[in-house]
Amino acid sequence: MFSRIKAQYAVYGIMFLLLVSCQKPAQKAAATDEFSAAPVKVYKVQKQKVSEKLVYTATLEAWKRQTITPDISGKIARIYVNEGERVKKGQLLAELDTQSIRLQLAQAEAALAMARANFEDASRNLERMERLYQEKAVSEQQYEKVRLAYEAARAQKDQAEAAVNLARHALDVSIMRAPFDGVIAAKNLEEGDVINPMMGGFSASSGVLTLVDYSKIKVRFEVSPADALRLARGQKVYLENPSLPGQQFEGQVTTVNTSADPQTKKFRAEALINNQDLVLKPGLFGRIILEVSTRENSLAVPQKAILENSYVLVVEGNKAVRRNVTTGLKNTDLVEITSGLNEGDLVIVEGNFGLAEGSPVKVEGEVVR
Missing domain, CATH: 2.40.50.100 (RNA polymerase II/Efflux pump adaptor protein, barrel-sandwich hybrid domain)
Incomplete structure (x- = not known):
């Protein structure tokens, strides 16, 4: 009985070995490749807008700030x-406490009333004296005395009016x-x-108080001499803040200094950013992004696809194939490809570092941008 079972197992083993030995070499290689294939993620090359960007660190300030006093x-x-x-x-x-100011105003108004009465009296006297003088009923000396009294009364009235205006102004400015x-x-x-x-x-x-308006944010940043030549008033900018991931705030350049800082040798620039929802706060830091050159409908790949600044790996027949490329505009995300790739090529963007040309690969996903 025991011998019979042993004989059966021996037969099964021989049959398995015969099946394996009969397997085609290509099938064996495919199985080996699948087992050893490197997992990668790819990016499908497509035409898109590519912009060269300049990026700077900037400080955020309220665009209006006033001390209330x-x-x-x-x-x-x-x-x-x-x-x-x-x-x-x-x-x-x-x-402010306006009690003393109100007393001064009342006093000035009373003095003005008296000065106006004196002026009216002096005006009547002068008018009467002018008639008499023309009729030669009074001497020139008498006429001159009345005229001088009139001038003095008018000056006193003007002075009293100024005192009232000053007291009223003091009352006005005491209210902030x-x-x-x-x-x-x-x-x-x-x-x-x-x-x-x-x-x-x-x-x-x-x-007394500090009032700010940050419905717009003023940002200050410094640029190199070469970059300063590429900036202009009205140029569009974008602001990103680490505390607000995924959000960009649009604005424009308002100032580019024409002389460099003597110590840093850099040029100071300012931009104004829209902040109607008051999301951005003064005193924080942010990242200013300026698009200085743009091309439409260009082939582009993510930065991390480029190896040694000269080539990429694409997937062809489940293998990694090297393609030498020529690059154009670059930014923090994308690189323009001017030659070496075609639209629709699958470029390896994850798992490409250290991957040898010709290595078997297994695509585990596609990166979308």
């Missing part, structure tokens, strides 16, 4: 807003309003603090 000294009576609060143009922000729509960036003083702009009683950069 009165033109006169006084005690701060009320502050009506807090940090981070959005305000509208003309909105009341803060005011928003000069534009914006956000309160800083509350620098508190109610009860005394501010004296004329005597240096506060920091010129602080004031």
Whole structure:
């Protein structure tokens, strides 16, 4: 019984060996290739827009910034807003204690009323005296005395009007309003603090409040002399921020300095970025991208497809085949191919480093851009 089972297993083994030995060499090679094929991902070459881009690090600032402070000294009576609060143009922000100013205004208005009465009286006297003088009923000396009194009364009236206007101006400037729509960036003083702009009683950069408008963002960056020649006012730019992945904000160049910084030998430039949703915040850093040259309908591949700056590997018949290429425009993502590839070629973009020409490959996916 045992011997019979052994004999059966021996027969099965011999049959398996015969089957394997009968397998065609091509089938054996295919099986070996499939087992040893390197996994890769490919990019299908296609025509598209390719832009050469310049990239710089930039600092973000609000495009409008103003210190809110009165033109006169006084005690701060009320502050009506807090940090981070959005305000509208003309909105009341803060005011000084105006009690003494109102008393000065009342006093000036009373003095003006008296000066106007004196002036009217002097005007009537002069008018009467002019008639008498023409009739030769009074002497020139008498006439001159009345005329001088009239001139003095008029000067006193003008002075009183100026005093009233000055007091009214002081009352007006003691009330601080928003000069534009914006956000309160800083509350620098508190109610009860005394501010004296004329005597240096506060920091010129602080004031009572700091108001900013960052519905547009001003960005500053430095460029090399060669790049400065490629920039111009009105040129389109894009801003990217690390805290907002996948988002780009459009703007344009507003300033390119005509002289280089003596220390860095670079040129300073500015751009204005649209920020209507107030997503970007002043004080952050960002990446400015400028398209300086663009070509439409060009063959292009991802940067990582290019090996040793001279060739790519394409998939042909499940093998990696070398293609020497000539490149054109480049940016951080794509490289223009001016010769060496055809539309529709499958270029290896992942798994290509260290891969030898002729190696068997297995395509595990296609990269889409």
